[in-house]
Structure formats: structure tokens, C-alpha cells
Amino acid sequence: MTKRVSWLNKRLEFLHGEIVDWQNITISVVALLLLLGVLLPLLQWGFWGAVWSGDVAQCHSNGACWIYIEKNVRHLLYGLYPKEASWRMDFLALLVSCQLLLIWQVKTNQVRILFALILAWVMPVLTYYLCYGGILGLQVVPPQYWGGLLMNFIFSAYSIATAFFIGGLLALIRQKNWGIYSALVKIFIDLMRGLPLVSLLFFATLVLPYFFFDYHGSSKIVRLYWVFTLFGSAYMSEAIRGGLQSVSQGQREAAQVLGLSEYQSMISVVMPQALQIALPSIMNLVVALFKDSTLLSTIAVLDVVGMMQATSSRVEWMPYAVEGYLFVGFVFWLSCYGLSAVSASVEKKIKVYR
Amino acid sequence: MRRLRKAVDVKSLSKETGNKKILERVSFKVDRDERVVICGPSGSGKTTLLRCLNGLESYNTGSVTVLGVRISSDPKSIQDIRSKTGMLFQSFNLFPHLTILENCTLALQTARRLSSEKAIETARHYLDRVKVIDQEHKYPIALSGGQQQRVAIARALCMEPELLLFDEPTSALDPEMVSEVLDVLRDLANSGMTMICVTHEMKFAKKFADKVILMDEGKIVIESEAEAFFHNTDNPRVKAFLKTIRSR
Ligand SMILES: Nc1ncnc2c1ncn2[C@@H]1O[C@H](COP(=O)(O)OP(=O)(O)OP(=O)(O)O)[C@@H](O)[C@H]1O
Ligand SMILES: [Mg+2]
Numbered sequence: 148m149t150k151r152v153s154w155l156n157k158r159l160e161f162l163h164g165e166i167v168d169w170q171n172i173t174i175s176v177v178a179l180l181l182l183l184g185v186l187l188p189l190l191q192w193g194f195w196g197a198v199w200s201g202d203v204a205q206c207h208s209n210g211a212c213w214i215y216i217e218k219n220v221r222h223l224l225y226g227l228y229p230k231e232a233s234w235r236m237d238f239l240a241l242l243v244s245c246q247l248l249l250i251w252q253v254k255t256n257q258v259r260i261l262f263a264l265i266l267a268w269v270m271p272v273l274t275y276y277l278c279y280g281g282i283l284g285l286q287v288v289p290p291q292y293w294g295g296l297l298m299n300f301i302f303s304a305y306s307i308a309t310a311f312f313i314g315g316l317l318a319l320i321r322q323k324n325w326g327i328y329s330a331l332v333k334i335f336i337d338l339m340r341g342l343p344l345v346s347l348l349f350f351a352t353l354v355l356p357y358f359f360f361d362y363h364g365s366s367k368i369v370r371l372y373w374v375f376t377l378f379g380s381a382y383m384s385e386a387i388r389g390g391l392q393s394v395s396q397g398q399r400e401a402a403q404v405l406g407l408s409e410y411q412s413m414i415s416v417v418m419p420q421a422l423q424i425a426l427p428s429i430m431n432l433v434v435a436l437f438k439d440s441t442l443l444s445t446i447a448v449l450d451v452v453g454m455m456q457a458t459s460s461r462v463e464w465m466p467y468a469v470e471g472y473l474f475v476g477f478v479f480w481l482s483c484y485g486l487s488a489v490s491a492s493v494e495k496k497i498k499v500y501r
Numbered sequence: 502m503r504r505l506r507k508a509v510d511v512k513s514l515s516k517e518t519g520n521k522k523i524l525e526r527v528s529f530k531v532d533r534d535e536r537v538v539i540c541g542p543s544g545s546g547k548t549t550l551l552r553c554l555n556g557l558e559s560y561n562t563g564s565v566t567v568l569g570v571r572i573s574s575d576p577k578s579i580q581d582i583r584s585k586t587g588m589l590f591q592s593f594n595l596f597p598h599l600t601i602l603e604n605c606t607l608a609l610q611t612a613r614r615l616s617s618e619k620a621i622e623t624a625r626h627y628l629d630r631v632k633v634i635d636q637e638h639k640y641p642i643a644l645s646g647g648q649q650q651r652v653a654i655a656r657a658l659c660m661e662p663e664l665l666l667f668d669e670p671t672s673a674l675d676p677e678m679v680s681e682v683l684d685v686l687r688d689l690a691n692s693g694m695t696m697i698c699v700t701h702e703m704k705f706a707k708k709f710a711d712k713v714i715l716m717d718e719g720k721i722v723i724e725s726e727a728e729a730f731f732h733n734t735d736n737p738r739v740k741a742f743l744k745t746i747r748s749r
Contacts, residue, residue, distance in 0.1 A: 403583065420597065
């Protein structure tokens with residue numbers, strides 16, 4: 148008996164450093180069986196039993212109906228954006244991806260900040276006019292037709308970039324102890340952090356319209372953009388403030404003594420270090436805010452979740468909403484996994500000098 | 502430009518926080534090219550005094566004139582002093598996110614607005630002088646303490662200061678690295694530079710200093726020529742201080 152166990156031990160050494168005894172083996176086997184009991188039917192449903200091509204009529208209750216995704220992929224990606232104009236969304240998504248890639252990969256911080264500035268302040272305006280059309284002979288597409296996964300992506304990219312700059316500013320003001328201004332900033336941040344995002348979004352759709360002029364029927368998406376951005380800024384500013392606080396006084400003094408002005412010392416000594424320290428929390432926020440962009444669906448914006456709900460409420464697709472949710476979940480998981488990988492690689496780079 | 506004979510002139514400087522007197526009517530002068538060592542027991546106000554000279558620390562009464570500029574409420578006076586003064590810290594305070602070379606060129610390029618070629622040339626000159634030129638592309642974390650402090654000295658020298666302030670430049674170093682930093686200081690001293698150094702290294706002070714200032718409880722106990730300080734030890738407090746230093 149014991150001989151056999153030690154034989155097993157040798158074989159399984161690569162798995163863990165612990166000694167394998169009968170108790171361990173039993174637990175492992177039971178766990179494995181349970182896992183198989185759950186996993187096998189799931190795999191059966193999702194892969195071997197699933198319907199991958201053909202027609203809705205072929206779908207049955209014993210397997211996933213992936214045709215649902217295939218048939219609705221256009222809507223899930225573009226919302227109700229007209230087919231002949233959807234190249235605009237493709238173009239914008241490509242542009243944003245390129246900018247994000249540059250921000251990630253570029254060598255000098257000045258260039259990185261420049262691209263982030265463009266993403267935060269120039270691109271949203273450009274995007275608005277390109278999506279809306281009516282210029283350069285482009286067909287007019289009112290904002291209520293915008294939506295889909297590409298909108299989630301573009302919307303959250305801009306919003307996070309804008310929130311980064313506003314958050315940085317708020318963190319600076321709060322750190323400075325500028326009496327009334329710092330107090331106001333603190334109140335604003337606490338308010339934003341204290342309220343659930345959904346309630347803020349409802350506030351933006353139901354209350355704010357009384358104060359805003361509706362230009363092109365755009366005001367809803369613009370209001371949502373700003374509320375979403377301000378919500379993000381509050382969290383951003385706390386993340387950045389954490390970084391600012393962990394830069395030692397000695398660093399500031401060394402810069403002062405070398406004759407750097409307060410502004411120069413902030414730009415080239417304090418901020419770069421603060422942002423490096425805050426990077427993990429900032430990346431966390433990026434992931435969280437990207438996922439939160441699906442909350443737009445709660446107020447009838449046809450983002451990817453909204454669009455998924457809309458398509459699966461049609462009679463023929465009604466039984467296959469689960470496939471839709473799984474698909475959306477998978478896409479978000481994949482993107483967020485990618486973001487975490489990026490964050491890990493950047494942190495590793497920074498470790499070189501910390 | 503007329504070269505002033507006095508580099509530092511401190512008159513009746515006092516500082517207190519709450520009801521604790523940190524500095525009490527401190528007065529002293531430092532001539533051009535003079536090397537002054539400030540010593541004294543822990544908490545006697547040496548660091549505070551040094552930091553008052555370049556406006557890192559504020560004070561209550563008295564006057565401080567450095568290199569012909571008197572510190573006033575006008576922030577420009579402090580800026581003016583800082584542009585002609587360098588300071589070295591106990592904990593080096595190199596910028597960890599910049600390479601050794603960038604540490605030295607940063608202030609030249611931002612505060613002095615030099616071109617990057619010119620800044621690099623200057624930085625290399627001084628890095629070579631403190632013998633860390635071979636490390637220029639490394640980050641501070643990769644250097645030993647002694648090397649880091651020498652880089653900090655090079656960084657200060659890049660700004661071509663007329664006065665250098667040192668606050669215990671070797672007390673955060675392992676014993677075997679102390680001498681490499683002190684050698685650089687002695688080399689600087691020989692080349693003619695006004696320096697004020699807070700230190701506990703009495704052996705170094707003996708060779709380095711022209712003048713020694715002993716402080717205790719915020720006051721200057723004795724200010725004398727180095728020669729006299731180390732040999733005519735009739736003053737009981739000097740005796741007591743030297744004894745505590747030796748016994749360590
Ligand atoms: N910001 C401050 N607020 C209150 N007390 C202070 C402050 N800075 C310094 N002190 C006090 O002033 C006194 C002198 O401090 P200082 O750091 O100048 O001494 P030091 O001679 O440099 O001592 P050491 O040899 O330990 O460095 C100490 O008693 C210290 O507690
Ligand atoms: Mg001290």
C-alpha cells in the first residue's frame with residue numbers, strides 16, 4: 148500500500164510540494180468527479196451539442212444556439228447604426244485602437260501625454276461629428292441609433308482618458324490645501340464616490356435635461372458622457388492622490404534645491420513617480436469603468452448589453468438570450484484579461500528602477 | 502562682477518515651534534572658499550540651521566544673507582540663493598525614475614534651459630569628476646550608496662554653485678563607502694569652493710575644515726579655527742562632545 152503511495156508521490160511531485168496520502172487522493176478524486184459532473188454537461192451544451200451553423204429552426208434546447216451570435220453580430224457590434232455608414236464606426240475604433248497602442252508602446256512620456264490629451268479632448272468632438280454626419284455629404288445618423296460593442300469601447304476609452312486628466316487636476320487641488328477649493332473638491336469626490344453609478348446615470352437622463360439645450364438631439368449621450376466621466380474622475384483623483392502622497396518630501400526638496408520651479412518639479416519629478424506608483428490602481432479603474440459602460444443599457448442606450456437584450460426579445464431568438472449573455476461576457480472577459488496583461492507588463496517595466 | 506568676501510552672513514537667527522526653541526540667536530559668518538564643519542549632538546539644530554540658509558526652512562527672527570542676497574518675504578530672493586547654492590542630503594534623494602545622466606541633466610534643461618547636447622556634456626564632465634561616468638545609463642537603484650551620493654554631488658555641481666551645503670553626507674552609508682565620498686569632498690575643497698558640512702566624521706573634519714562650529718540645544722557653543730578646536734580643548738563642552746564622538 149505505502150509503496151504504491153510513494154510511487155504516486157514521485158509521479159505527482161511536479162504538481163505540488165506536499166506529500167500525497169490517501170486522504171489527499173480521495174479529496175482530489177471527489178473534486179475531480181464533481182468538476183466533471185458540472186463541466187461535462189456544460190461542454191456538451193456549448194460545444195458538441197451546439198448548433199454552429201444553419202438556420203434558427205435547427206436550434207434545440209439540448210445545445211447552444213450559436214447562430215444567434217452569427218445572425219446578430221452586426222447589431223451587437225454597431226447597434227442600430229445603418230449598415231452603409233458603419234465604416235465610420237470601424238474607422239473610429241481603429242483610430243482609437245492605434246492611439247491606445249501608441250500610448251502604451253511609445254518611448255517618451257511627452258508623446259504619451261500628447262496622445263492621451265488628443266484622446267481625451269479632441270477625439271470625442273471629432274467622433275461626435277463623424278458619427279452624427281450631416282457634414283461632407285455624410286448621411287445624418289441621430290444619436291439614438293448609435294450603440295453596440297464599438298460604442299462601449301469608444302465611449303469608455305474617451306471617458307477614461309478625460310477622467311484621467313480631470314482626476315489628476317482634482318488630486319492636485321485637493322493636495323494643495325487651497326482652502327475653499329480643496330474643500331469643494333473633497334465634497335465633489337465624496338459625493339461621486341458615495342452615489343451608485345446607476346443613480347447618477349438616471350440623474351443625467353431624467354433631471355439634467357431641464358438645464359441643457361438639446362443640440363441635434365445629442366444632449367442625452369453628451370450628458371451621459373460627462374456624468375460617466377465625472378464619476379470616473381472622482382476615483383481617478385483618489386488613485387492619483389495616493390501616488391502623490393507616496394512621493395517623499397525629499398524628492399520635492401531635491402528638485403527645489405536644484406532650482407526647479409514648483410510647476411517644473413511637479414511635471415518632471417513628482418507626477419511621473421506618483422503615476423508609476425498609482426499605475427496598478429489606475430489600471431484597475433480602467434477595467435472597472437470599461438465594464439461599467441454596460442450600465443448605459445439600463446437607461447435605454449443600445450450599448451452591447453442593451454442591443455443584446457433588444458435582439459433576444461424578438462420571438463425567434465427569445466429562448467437563446469443565454470447565448471447572448473455568454474457572448475457578451477466572453478468578450479468583456481477577453482478584453483479585461485488583455486488589459487490586465489498590459490498592466491502587468493507595464494508594472495514589470497517599472498520595477499526595473501524601483 | 503564683484504566677488505563678495507562673505508559667502509554667508511547669519512545674524513541673530515531664531516526659530517521656535519510651539520514653545521520649543523529650535524534655534525536661538527545664532528550668528529556666524531563664512532568667508533569665500535572657506536570650509537566650515539558644523540557638529541553637535543543629535544537634535545541640536547544643525548539640520549535646521551543648514552536648511553534656513555537656502556529657504557527650505559523658515560525662521561522667526563534674525564537675518565540670513567547668502568552670497569550677497571538677503572532672504573526676504575520675496576520668493577525671488579530664495580530662488581536667487583538656490584540658483585547659486587547646491588545642497589546634498591543624508592538620503593541622497595536621487596530621482597529614482599531617471600537614469601544617472603538624466604538626474605544630472607534635468608535641472609540644466611528645465612531650470613537653466615540648456616540644449617540637451619550642452620546639458621549632457623556638462624553632466625558627463627561632472628560625472629567623470631566624481632568617477633561614476635561608467636554608470637551613466639543605470640537607474641539609481643542599481644548603484645551602491647557611495648556611488649549614489651557621488652552622483653548627487655555631480656548633480657549639484659552641474660548647476661555650478663558657489664556654495665555647497667552638506668547635511669551628514671555619509672551617515673546613511675556603509676562604513677566601507679564613507680571614504681569614497683569623503684575623498685570627493687576633499688578633492689572639491691582643494692579646488693576652492695565654499696562648503697558648509699554637517700558631519701560626525703571628526704577625522705575627516707580635522708583634515709577638511711578651516712572652521713568648526715559646535716552647536717548644542719539650538720545655540721552655537723563654540724565657533725573656532727579648526728586647528729584651535731581640535732588641539733586647545735580647554736572648553737569642557739567641546740571636550741565632552743569630542744569624547745562622545747570618539748567613544749562611538
Ligand atoms: N518641523 C519641526 N517641528 C517641530 N520640531 C522640529 C521640527 N524640525 C525639527 N524639530 C526639532 O528641532 C530640533 C533640532 O532638529 P535638527 O534636525 O535640526 O537637529 P540635528 O542637529 O540635525 O540632529 P541630528 O544630528 O539628529 O540630525 C530637534 O529637537 C527636533 O525635534
Ligand atoms: Mg540632522
